[in-house]
Amino acid sequence: MLVFGDVFAGYGGGDILRGVDLVVEEHSLTCVVGPNGAGKSTLMKLVSGLLHPRVGKLEFNGTPIGKASPRQIVKQGIVQVMQARNLFPELTVRENVELGAFLVSDSSLVRKRYDEASEMFPIVKDRAKDRAGALSGGQQRMVEFARALMTDPVLVCLDEPSMGLEPRAARTIYQSIRTMHAAGRSILLVEQNVRAGLELATHGVVMENGRVRLEGTGMEVLNNPQMRTLYLGGTIEEGKVASSTGAHAAAPPGAP
Amino acid sequence: MLVVQGIIDGILAGGLYALMGSGLTLVFGVMEVINFAQGIIVILGAYLTYVFATHIGVDPFVTLLITIPIMFALGYGVYMLLLRPIKRDRVIMSLLVMYAVAVVIEGCLDLVFGGTLVQVSTPYATSSIHVGSLVFPDIYLMAFGLSAVLLGVLYVILYRTKFGRSLRATTQNTTAAKLVGIDVDRVSATTLGIGVGLGAAGGMLYGMTASFNAASSYDLISRLLVIVILGGFGSVWGAMAAAIIMLVIEDVISVVWSPVWGQTIFYLVLAAVLLFRPQGLFGRRMARAQ
Numbered sequence: 287m288l289v290f291g292d293v294f295a296g297y298g299g300g301d302i303l304r305g306v307d308l309v310v311e312e313h314s315l316t317c318v319v320g321p322n323g324a325g326k327s328t329l330m331k332l333v334s335g336l337l338h339p340r341v342g343k344l345e346f347n348g349t350p351i352g353k354a355s356p357r358q359i360v361k362q363g364i365v366q367v368m369q370a371r372n373l374f375p376e377l378t379v380r381e382n383v384e385l386g387a388f389l390v391s392d393s394s395l396v397r398k399r400y401d402e403a404s405e406m407f408p409i410v411k412d413r414a415k416d417r418a419g420a421l422s423g424g425q426q427r428m429v430e431f432a433r434a435l436m437t438d439p440v441l442v443c444l445d446e447p448s449m450g451l452e453p454r455a456a457r458t459i460y461q462s463i464r465t466m467h468a469a470g471r472s473i474l475l476v477e478q479n480v481r482a483g484l485e486l487a488t489h490g491v492v493m494e495n496g497r498v499r500l501e502g503t504g505m506e507v508l509n510n511p512q513m514r515t516l517y518l519g520g521t522i523e524e525g526k527v528a529s530s531t532g533a534h535a536a537a538p539p540g541a542p
Numbered sequence: 543m544l545v546v547q548g549i550i551d552g553i554l555a556g557g558l559y560a561l562m563g564s565g566l567t568l569v570f571g572v573m574e575v576i577n578f579a580q581g582i583i584v585i586l587g588a589y590l591t592y593v594f595a596t597h598i599g600v601d602p603f604v605t606l607l608i609t610i611p612i613m614f615a616l617g618y619g620v621y622m623l624l625l626r627p628i629k630r631d632r633v634i635m636s637l638l639v640m641y642a643v644a645v646v647i648e649g650c651l652d653l654v655f656g657g658t659l660v661q662v663s664t665p666y667a668t669s670s671i672h673v674g675s676l677v678f679p680d681i682y683l684m685a686f687g688l689s690a691v692l693l694g695v696l697y698v699i700l701y702r703t704k705f706g707r708s709l710r711a712t713t714q715n716t717t718a719a720k721l722v723g724i725d726v727d728r729v730s731a732t733t734l735g736i737g738v739g740l741g742a743a744g745g746m747l748y749g750m751t752a753s754f755n756a757a758s759s760y761d762l763i764s765r766l767l768v769i770v771i772l773g774g775f776g777s778v779w780g781a782m783a784a785a786i787i788m789l790v791i792e793d794v795i796s797v798v799w800s801p802v803w804g805q806t807i808f809y810l811v812l813a814a815v816l817l818f819r820p821q822g823l824f825g826r827r828m829a830r831a832q
């Protein structure tokens with residue numbers, strides 16, 4: 287449904303993404319992993335319309351979206367939760383979540399979705415009248431999730447949703463992602479915790495230096511011996527098996 | 543009694559400065575750009591009123607029906623044509639553009655009207671209400687009343703409309719605003735339009751209460767900046783409170799001491815606040831999420 291074809295993009299000072307080829311299938315949960323600075327967040331910004339490809343193909347359900355504004359992208363049914371905390375801190379939790387439906391003009395529909403979202407994320411109900419900025423990091427993430435679902439998106443993009451959260455809060459996040467996926471939404475997830483992310487995923491993608499280096503099912507990627515090399519500081523050379531370590535040793539450092 | 547009179551003068555004039563300052567702080571909140579042109583825009587509003595009132599004979603308050611839409615369109619247009627195309631170093635480039643706009647407007651006004659000081663004259667310019675030994679000039683009462691009405695309208699727009707919500711959201715986090723589908727450019731253009739419109743309304747009142755020429759804009763913009771800084775950049779309520787506090791201080795010192803000290807204190811207070819409370823008296827948030 288979402289297709290990258292040989293995409294190059296950057297911030298004006300040279301390309302960060304250097305020929306990305308990637309397909310996010312409908313109903314998949316595609317998890318992108320890779321070292322810091324690999325270009326994962328840059329990739330996500332292309333999908334949300336905050337950044338545009340310099341060259342290359344970017345299509346959503348056959349429609350080119352490379353030049354689309356964030357607003358047009360939201361209208362297409364794509365929503366994004368960014369890596370940085372991204373609520374409106376001085377607005378209430380309720381106002382934040384309702385703003386997720388900024389482009390929905392039917393107010394009874396907004397109310398219905400709000401009720402659903404506060405059902406799924408109890409924090410929204412419990413703290414509805416509080417300033418969003420007063421919530422903890424994990425709670426804010428939940429509110430961001432709730433806000434993201436207000437447009438009833440077909441593709442949900444999540445950039446490192448578990449970042450900075452203690453394990454229990456992270457597990458809650460993973461559980462919500464599973465629930466969103468089970469509800470029929472396609473998910474594009476960037477995850478720092480390689481094992482947790484890939485175990486969740488139907489598709490796994492490894493990025494390094496602005497390119498896709500490995501692809502497969504979540505488990506295939508997780509158990510690929512090259513993963514170990516990558517996370518021990520080496521790089522993956524395409525077409526070469528750089529390590530002979532057994533599959534079980536492939537758990538990268540930091541995995542639980 | 544002199545002090546009470548000073549306080550009354552300060553509150554009445556403060557309402558007017560609150561009106562002009564709220565336009566400036568609103569624009570800063572959304573775009574992080576200090577609209578250096580706000581001073582000359584007030585003067586432009588004053589001249590527009592002057593032309594309509596003196597040469598065509600329209601009541602100054604009625605001229606607002608013409609000047610506010612014209613000035614709104616000016617602000618909207620300046621954003622869409624000059625600020626939106628800026629791709630890099632947005633904030634600093636926008637600042638320069640607004641400065642250029644100010645210089646151009648000032649040049650045009652100078653050319654058309656020359657340097658002679660003028661004032662919008664009205665039948666009610668000199669009448670006043672007396673309560674005991676206290677004087678309430680009609681014109682200042684009207685100015686205060688109109689400022690209160692317009693700021694009330696602004697409140698309704700900000701807190702009771704969908705546009706207002708999108709404006710507040712943009713102020714707090716531009717990226718998040720974009721990601722929920724808010725057209726940040728349209729919000730910015732409209733905000734600049736509103737800011738300029740408020741400035742013009744302030745200009746009409748200013749032109750009735752003081753004599754002015756194009757160069758008066760420098761004194762105005764310095765005062766407005768002090769008010770916006772004291773109120774905390776981007777805070778409309780802060781700007782209103784700061785405007786009244788500053789004008790009361792200035793007017794009280796003017797009547798009990800001397801007008802020169804009244805103005806000096808204005809800037810001394812600024813220096814003191816910046817030293818001890820750099821976020822302004824009412825400002826909360828200096829850094830914001832990217």
Ligand SMILES: Nc1ncnc2c1ncn2[C@@H]1O[C@H](COP(=O)(O)OP(=O)(O)OP(=O)(O)O)[C@@H](O)[C@H]1O
Pocket residue numbers: 297302320321322323324325326327328329369
């Ligand atoms: N706004 C920006 N302007 C200029 N360069 C940027 C910007 N954002 C990111 N970069 C650069 O792009 C490269 C890739 O950054 P990106 O954020 O996409 O990495 P990432 O894979 O998400 O890393 P992380 O795991 O740390 O989040 C980095 O070298 C970074 O310095």
Ligand SMILES: [Mg+2]
Pocket residue numbers: 326327328369445446
């Ligand atoms: Mg990142």
